[in-house]
Amino acid sequence: MFDDDLTLLSTADLLESSAEHRAIANRADARVLEHAQVYADRFHPDACTPRPGRRSCGGRERAVVLGGEGCPEIAEFAIAEYAAVLGVSHRIGAKIIGDALALRHRFPFTWARVLSGDATPWKACRLVRDCVDLSEEAARYVDQRVAALIDTITPYRLDKIVKAAKMHIDPEGARAEAAAKVRERGVFIGRSDEHGTKTIYIRTSSGAATRFDATIHALSDAQQTLGDTRPTQIRRAESVGIIADPIFAQELLTQAHHHPTPSPAPHDATPAPGDSTADTSAAESPVPDATEPTTNPPADTGASRAAVQSAATPDAPGGDGWVSGDEPGPDEPGLDDEADRDAPHPSSSDQPDPLDHTDRRTGHLAEPFPAGTDHEPDDGEPMDAAAQRALASRLAQIKHDAYARLASIQPPDTPTRPGTPARPGKTEIYVHLTDHTLASGDGVLRAEEIGPLLATQLSELIGYSPYTVKPVIDLNHAVSVNCYEATERIRERVKLTHPVELFPYGTRETNHSIDLDHLEPYDPLGPPGQTCTTNLAPLGRYAHRVKTHARGWNVRRINPTTLEWTTPHGFVFHVNPTGTHRVITEGQD
Structure with a gap:
């Protein structure tokens, strides 16, 4: 279909061809929405009516409304197979179906323009999502006002017009939305x-x-006083890790106050934790020589950047569409998984980065810099390895002094007195690496919930705090208990074996609150050891309900790390640590 050699086209023809293919893509996206509408029509609420004698509770299927008031109900579990075949999570599948139904039932003018090719589907979908909380009547009003503008103005301008229309037709809702902010x-x-x-x-x-900014600024200045010559924003980022420990932060401010004149750190000072040549006797604790789980209070010291955004600051404009495959933030109506309440906030995934609109010198959110003005951050002076080791050693000593002074006030064996500050909570970090990286201190490792890091960055995770190296866990050894509930020991092993839920295109990361499903149903009268690492699979609450209550779904373990799922209409998927893989069976293209 696309065999033409594009290099033979003139520039004008190349541009025309590009626009033509964009139009083809838009027509294909509109066709996907039509498919979603027809699919939803086939799974009306009668499809999830409980069988005689059974109540619709305990995780069984419900009728849900996707897209807002005025859209028809759909059987909840039908979303799972639709999403799996499309190769997306069930939340994205619900979003596509909801967008399609909202366009047909709540935004008919916009839908007509999508079908005619006069409106880009993803822009239309963004419109209906912005109005999902409006009544059906209010949605129709917005539809009439903005349908003709979908592709004629920028998304940012369209957002303003939509907002004005919503405020006009539903002032009470606008006030409630402001309060919700x-x-x-x-x-x-x-x-x-x-x-x-x-x-x-x-x-x-x-x-x-x-107030937070003022404290960050004070800690940044304190580091500069102690010899940190790096740029301001680097020191501010370091301050985020320091402020996590109030006792350490206060001691740093106190000692810096008595040394007001900045002075370069001596290059012959004792190396700090984290350097391969460090003399660990001079620091509070050495960098671990094994990178199994470590415990430290403020993870990511010096590796985080903070964006302080007041409630009155508008989000930066930016477009996104369901065709991009981004995970949604808030739960879709009717898909309120209890186990998903700790999922990342939308700010952590697909919203514009506030730092793109931040004054890099002060850290404040701001409009883009005016032309001709100097708002670049101070350059600072680079610190060589010896200077950085000396500074880290000094900070570690300050932290040691802070807790030594605390211990002198209140010995460890005395009960905690009201008003006496305590150490910050501990953080557990799982690090995966090869024996070569462990022996050489060089290479790449993976820290869970962080991702790949250079071995030299491990010291950033430890910071200036003591740590505990836990023994290596042998995941080849099965662990079981003779009861239904999984112990923390079993949960930890399941988490390490399966870092993400084992449902097709599941996105839920395995943590302490995720459901652990017995692949072979637990039998109270059955043999011992049924709750075993080899018989448990991490599943989000929605996926767990589908597996337990949906008709036609089957799952089996085909090896220690892979599950095979079969949907009601015969689609087969293998889910393992490398992701979800559709298996083409006989009779399928």
């Missing part, structure tokens, strides 16, 4: 990038943001 305040941790850097999003009151 206050409830969106919180602190959200983003995913790690390929260099071990994470983003922290903070939505809080303006006053709290200002």
Whole structure:
């Protein structure tokens, strides 16, 4: 179909061809929405009516409404097979079906323009999602106002028009939405990038943001006083890890106050933890020579960057569409998995990065820099390895001094007195690496919930805190108990063996609260050892309910790490640590 040699086309023809193929892609996306509508029509609520004598409870299938008021109900478990065959998670599948139904039933003018090719499908889907909480009447009003503008103005301008239309037709809803913004305040941790850097999003009151910024600034200045010559923003990032330990932070500010004149760190100082040549007797604790689980309070010290965003600051504009495959943030109506309440906030995945609109010198969110003004961050001076070791050693000593002073006030064997600060909570980190990396201290390792890191970055995870190296866990050894509930020992092994749920295209990471499903159903009168690492599979709550209650779904273990799922209509998928793989069976193309 696409055998033409593009290099033979003139520039004008190349551009015309590009636009033509974009139109083809839009028509294909519209066709996907039509498929979703027909599929939803075939799974009406009668399909999930409980069998005689059985109640619709205990995780059994329900009728759900996707897309907003005015859309028809659909049998909940039908979403699972639709999503699996499309190669997306059940949440994305629900989003596609909801978008399709909302366009047909709530936004007929916009849907007509999508079918005619005059509106880009992903932009239309974004519109219906923005209006999902509107009544059917209000949605029709917005549809009439903006349908003709979908492809004629930028998404940012369209958002403003949609917002104005919503406020006009539903002022009470607009006030409720404004109040809901206050409830969106919180602190959200983003995913790690390929260099071990994470983003922290903070939505809080303006006053709290200002006070936090002042403390970060003071800690940055304190590090500079002790000889840290790196740029301001690097020191501010380091301060995020320091502020996690209030006792350490206060001691750092106190000691820096008595040394107001910055001075370069001596190059002959004792190396800090984390350097391969470190003399560990001078530091609080050495860098581990084994990288099994370690315990340390503030993970990612110096590897995080904070974006402080007040509730009044608008999000930066940016487009996204369901065709991109991004995971949604808030749960879709009717898909409220209890086990998913700790899923990443939308700020941690697909929203624009506030740092793209941040004054890099002050850390404040701002409009793009005016032309001709100097808003570049200070360059600072690079620190060589010896200077960095000396600085880290000094900070480790300050932390030691802080807790030594605390111990002198309150010995460890005395009960905790009210008002006496305690050490911050411990953090458990799982690190995977080869024997070569362990022996040489060089290479690549993987830290769970962070991703791949250079071995030299391991010291950033430890920070300036003591750590405990736990024994290596042999995952080849099966562990079982003679009861239904899995113990923490079993949960830990299942987590290490299967870091992500074992449902087709599942996205839920295995953690302490995820459901562990017995592949062979537990029999109270059966043999001992049924709750075993070889008979448990981590599943999100929705996937667990589908496996337990949906008709026509079958699952079996085909080897220690792979499950085979068969859907009601005969589609087969293998799920293992490498992901989800569809298996083409006889009779399928």
